[in-house]
Amino acid sequence: GENVEQHPSTLSVQEGDSAVIKCTYSDSASNYFPWYKQELGKGPQLIIDIRSNVGEKKDQRIAVTLNKTAKHFSLHITETQPEDSAVYFCAAPYGGTYKYIFGTGTRLKVLA
């Protein structure tokens, strides 16, 4: 079946360092890849997304890269700050539809 694998499951970095989270998807028809940030007690919030016609997108300290040939996409956070501590989820459409399959999440801890 369709699958999205996300790694690592936990990540600890020192404040100011960079963090990278990777996801691999299985459906070659997938063409939209959002990233969500979930803080404790809250719902997931969209932080950045990328469509299959571009290879990279940046928004201040956050960037996402996409490699369609290898079927993987990554979230890059530079100059990490304590408020970046949260759980991050990747997602990909299922079977070319608007139903998403989510990764299992990465718990990021930024150590002051």
Added chain:
Amino acid sequence: NAGVTQTPKFQVLKTGQSMTLQCAQDMNHNSMYWYRQDPGMGLRLIYYSASEGTTDKGEVPNGYNVSRLNKREFSLRLESAAPSQTSVYFCASSERTGGNQPQHFGDGTRLSIL
């Protein structure tokens, strides 16, 4: 801007009881979704509604029913709650159907079934 509002935020039920989780969005979105979130398993789709008047099963629909009451509201019903349905439930909406639409989430309902 309320976005997606879910009620209640917390609920404890006994096995066999029934309950309806409410969701409303004020973004004039056409599509709405219900997910459950369990530790280590990410978010799994229970049911979705592509547009007002339509509903379809997702990945884990057993034990649940839904109603798209109008364009704004999408409710999830547990007819006979079971301990396996202990989870955090999230409602989401998107502007329209299509695999490139961002989904906007509520803050969830934390449901415990004893």
